[in-house]
Amino acid sequence: MARADTGNSDSERREIRLVEEEDGRWSAIDEGVGVASQGETRSEALANLDEAVALHRGEIGDPVTDADLRDLGIDPHTVPDEPQEPDAPWFSE
Numbered sequence: 001m002a003r004a005d006t007g008n009s010d011s012e013r014r015e016i017r018l019v020e021e022e023d024g025r026w027s028a029i030d031e032g033v034g035v036a037s038q039g040e041t042r043s044e045a046l047a048n049l050d051e052a053v054a055l056h057r058g059e060i061g062d063p064v065t066d067a068d069l070r071d072l073g074i075d076p077h078t079v080p081d082e083p084q085e086p087d088a089p090w091f092s093e
Contacts, residue, residue: 016049018042033057 019027026045029036037052039045066076
């Protein structure tokens with residue numbers, strides 16, 4: 001398992017798992033945050049994971065509004081207020 005350090009001694013250590021999928025693509029999973037991403041290469045998967053973690057933490061991007069959900073055809077009242085455990089097999093392995 002790879003460990004990533006951003007170079008800042010105050011930064012937290014991250015435990016990241018890289019998985020080469022059967023189709024040759026790569027999945028990158030941040031075990032501590034519970035976020036995953038993928039890419040054609042390991043580098044792309046890791047870069048996509050960094051973006052996904054930053055989005056998850058609210059460090060980049062805009063919050064999703066009820067209007068955004070409606071635009072996607074999702075009833076905002078059906079979306080839980082608290083994060084839910086993902087229904088993804090790589091989080092339960």
